Amino acid sequence: MSTTEERIAAQKRYRAAKAGTDTVDERLGSSKFLTSVLDKIFPDHWSFMVGEIAMDSLIVLIVTGIYLALFYVPSSKEVVYAPTSGHVYIPLVGQKMSEAYESVINLSFNVRFGLIMRQAHHWAALIFLAAVFFHMARIFFTGAFRKPREINWIIGLLLWQIVALEGFTGYSLPDDLLSGTGLRVIYSIIESIPFVGTWLVYALWGGRFPGTSLIPRLFVVHEFLFPLLIIGLLTAHLMILWHQKHTDFPGPGKTETNIRGSRIWPQYALKAGGLMMLVSSVIFLLAGFVQINPVWIYGPYQPYTVSAGAQPDWYLGWQDGAVRLWPHWEFRSFGHEIANPFFPGLLLPGILLSIMFAWPWIDKKIYKDYKAHNLLDRPRDKPFRTGVGAAAVTLFSLLTMASGTDIIANNLHVSYEAIVVALDYLVIIGPVVAFIIAYKACQRLQEADFHPIQRPVGGVIYRTPDGGYHTVGDVHHGPSHDAPADTSASHGAGDNGDGGAGSGSERSVSAPAAGD
Amino acid sequence: MTGTLDDNRTPFGRNPRHFGIDPDEPWPDDVPMDQDDTRWRYQGDPKGAKKAERRIAAAWTVTLLASMGLAAVYVDGANTQLAGLCWGLAFGGLGVGLILWARDLMPGHDVIASRGHHNVSSEADRVAVAESLGRGLDPMARRPFLFKMLGAVGGVFGLAIAFPIASLGPRPHRNLYKTAWGKGVRAVTLEGKPIRPSELPVNGILTVFPETDPSDALSPTLLINLGDADYETPPERVGWNIPIDGKTGIVAISKICTHAGCPASLYNVVTHQLVCPCHYSTFDVLQLCKPIFGPAARGLPQLPIAVDAQGFIVAQADYSRAGGAPVGPGFWNRG
Structure with a gap:
């Protein structure tokens, strides 16, 4: 050799x-x-990459963000746009604007590579949040939040919330008309909190809206406070993941006590590095070719004006959609009032989030399963959980759609009111229908598919060199190990590694679990 | 397996350390022994390996060229699209090359190892940690008074050190109900020019600001000349408009939406409806601006206006002083 x-x-x-x-x-x-x-071994499955994509976007965000911070001026001081050198954006000349907005315009037009860095930062944020959502859905649908991973589920939800707020504060820093309108809405939502709302907004904004304190404060929050929290929580998230080892789908040769996949060195390290490069590649291609947040078109923020088509970034669309769809309720009595934005802006998200935080324990109660798991569920094996997930995704999608009701109405040439009324009904009916469809689909899938290990005994029996017998899927005992991969590969048992071995499946899983 | 390099080394596939197994414990059943950790995709296929090497080199060549392109783009005015292309290709080539290198020429695929006992400790260790904790807990429990006092002190001190937070902003109080409008305050345009009623044509709409503080965010007000439209005037609002030729004439309405505070700035002349483009609350101007669609629960307040001695439009009073509701979205003590 x-x-x-x-x-x-x-x-x-x-x-x-x-x-x-x-x-x-x-x-x-x-x-x-x-x-x-x-x-260290990481299991190989494409869905496990999504969390990595989130982390890679975060790295792009940090690097581009540091660059942007070197040019951004966090000041609400009013200036008149009248540049004397460099590129001038003519439509804005002579307009009153904040120093913050002016610095973003200058960064976009007068700093070489400034615009692509800004657009890369914004695209990276959008991709980051998308990856966070997919990652969260993957964890939910496969039951990866079960014991012993409840802590990471909680940390993950906290990260999602802080990351969304981080995105919103960043979106607000340019002090353009669109983001200023967003801040006005957030001000009203916070102001509507019973008892403390008005005190809270006056503390945050340093007085009445809009004031001059908020932009510098947002800068500190966006550049320091939230990044600190995100990096701290993410470190805990990854350390716990590292310590507990990654979950994996059931499959040939896989048990609750072993782990199968690629070694960190050199396999996984090179691939993860490569993925980070590919994520950066996509972000920078988007940044170069697809315009995002052209603040010079929106103009500087003025409290007396607004543009149609006022939408937040997509990841907050569901909350904006809820605010649009909520009925015109307001409670007034005894000289006090709970204003409308409180219900869809804070109460509804609060209730939904509470359910999500509590889900690992709700799930335990539903399935009476208090054991620790390293092998994942296939979504079809837990129809109820999958149905709940499908309902949540449907609700989220419909509410996000509701954030764009005016745009939909414009493009479809139907009345705005018709879209809102239709969505009012759909957000109630849609999740229920989605639950039923998902539940039934899971049951049908369970019936349609069966794995060799669920076949009646007598299908394929092996005789081992030491004289023992076993059927496919049995846990291998004894010193001879013909590499379980071989037995599966030669008999087609390895189709995407599904073991059907989820313990406590709701229907028709009669065969003993492979790895218990 | 390649041959052993040093005589004292355990063969890789039998060294428990590489498979997450405690060397003092027996080899577990679900971890195959003698796994060959040196396998790679094109092992024993020199031609395939050569091709793989060329593919990786090609990918990295793209990065090399794109990097040079990036420098050229920067010098040549930093075109955003070209920069995006160069960044994208440079990152892309690097990434593709790294992944192909791992996939085709690197070992470490499909290994099975033990998960070990990392998630749970032995019972002895659990007993030990509970004992350690008890070392402090027991003496604390023996002094319940001190324990409770510490809680109380902590609470009071916690409140005391929260006081710096109070400096973040002023107390809201009456400020919430006020705008910059008041008796005799002129309505001026964005340019600061006062208005005469004759300057606003029928169905004309104009955003005006109080002359005393045009930048106040709650004060922007819409002047609408309703012409002879049938404006519903309850007794308490008689005299709040400026009639023209004995008809309804000009009314002044707060531009700040009562739902979430955006400017309700879309006006439908035919139906006399005002729409807020943030959440599409719709108000019927002819029916005291009451909300007819969308999430808003209250009408837009009306500002009583008049004409001063010089013939310019002025406010008769602030919104709330005039007996109307305070401007803008709701809050707890609005009542």
């Missing part, structure tokens, strides 16, 4: 590497830890 020279060279490399790790070990005693790091 290998020549003597190659073997000698390999031996030399090994000795050099060992000398290096020894040098470190003598200081840190790190060899055991480093071995576990380099040998």
Whole structure:
């Protein structure tokens, strides 16, 4: 196979590497830890990449964000746009605007690569949130939040909330007409909180809307407070993931106590690095070719004007949609009032989020399953949970759609009112229908598909060299291991690694679970 | 397996350390022994490996060229589209090359290892940690008074150190109900020009501001010349408009939506409806601006106006002083 020279060279490399790790070990005693790091195994499944995409977008966000911060001026001081040098955006000349808005215009037109950095930052934020949503859906539908991973579910939900707020504060910093309108709405939503609302907005805004305190404060929040929280929580998220090891779908040779996949070194490290490059590639292609948030078209913020088509970034669309669809209720009595925006703006999201935070424990009650799991459920094996997830996704999509009611009405040439009324009904009916369809679909899928291990005993029996017998899917015992992958590959049992082994399936899983 | 390099090394596939197995424990059933960790895709296929190497080199060549392109684009005025293309290709080539390198030429695929006992400790360890905790808890429980006092002190001190938060903004109080309008305050345009009733044609609409503080965000007001439209005037609002030729004439309405505070700035001349483009609350101007569609629950307040000695439009009073509702969205103590 290998020549003597190659073997000698390999031996030399090994000795050099060992000398290096020894040098470190003598200081840190790190060899055991480093071995576990380099040998660590991550299961291979495309859906496990989504969380990585979120993390990669975050890295792009941090790098581009630092760059933008070097040019941005967090000031509400009023200036008149009258640049004396460089590129001038003629339609804005002579207009009153804040220094913040002016700095964003200058960054966009007079800083080489400034615009692409701004657009990359915004696209990265949109992709980040999309990845967060998909990641969250994957965790939910496969039951990855079950014991022992409840803590990471909670941290993940907190991250989602902070990341969405981080996105909103960033969207507001340019102080353009669109984002200023968004801030006005948020002001009204906070102001509507019973008891403390008015005090809270006066504290946040430093007085009446709009004031001059908010932009510098938002800058501190967006650049310092939220990033600190995000990086802190993400570190905890990843350390827990690392410690607990990744979940995996059931499949041949996989059990609750083993893990199958690619080693970090060199397989996974190179692939993860490559994925980060690909995510950056997509973000920068979008940043170069697809315009995002052209604040010079919106104009500077003025409290007396507004443009039609006022939508937040997509990840807050569901909340804006809820505010649009909510009936015109307001409660007034005893000299007090609970204003309309409170219900859709805070109460509804609060209730939905509370259910999400509590879901791991609700799920335990529903399935009477208090055990720890490392193998995932296939969504079809838990029809009720999948139905709830489908209902949530439907509600989320319909509310997001409701945020664009005016745009839909315009494009479809129907009356705005008709769209709103239709969506009013749909947000109630849609999730119920989605639940039923998903529930039934899961049951049909369960009936239609069966895995070799669920076939009656007598299908395929193997005799092992030491004289034992087993059927396909049995846990392998004894010293002889014909690599479980072989048995599955030669008999077609390996179709995408589904074991059907979810314990506690609701219907018709009669075969014993493979890995218990 | 390649041959052992050092005589004292355990064969890789039998070294429990590489499979998450405690060396002192027996090899678990669900982790195959003698796994070959050196396998890679084009092993034993020199031609395929050569091709794979070329593919990776090609991908990285794209990065190389795109990077040079990026420098050229920067020097040549930094065109955003070209920059995007160069960044995209440079990152893309690098990423594709790395992934192909791992896929085609690197070992470490499809390995099975033990998960170990990382998620749960032994019972002895659990007992130990509970004991450690108890070392502090027991003495605390023995002094319930001190324990409770610490809680109370903590609460009071917690409130005290929260006081800096109070400096963040002023107390709201009456300020919430006020705009910059008042008796005799002139209505001026965006340019600061006062208006005469004759300047507003029938069905004309104009955003005006109080001359005393045009930038106040709650004050923007719409002047609408309703002409002879049938405006519903309850007794308490008689005299709030400026009649023209004995007809309804000009009314002044708050532009700030009572739902979420956006400017209700879309006016339908035919139906005399005002629409707020944020959440599409719709108000019927002829029926005291009451909400007829959308989430708003209250009508837009009306500002009583008159003409001063010089013939310019002025306010008779502030919105709330005139007996109307305060301007803008609702809050707890609005009542």
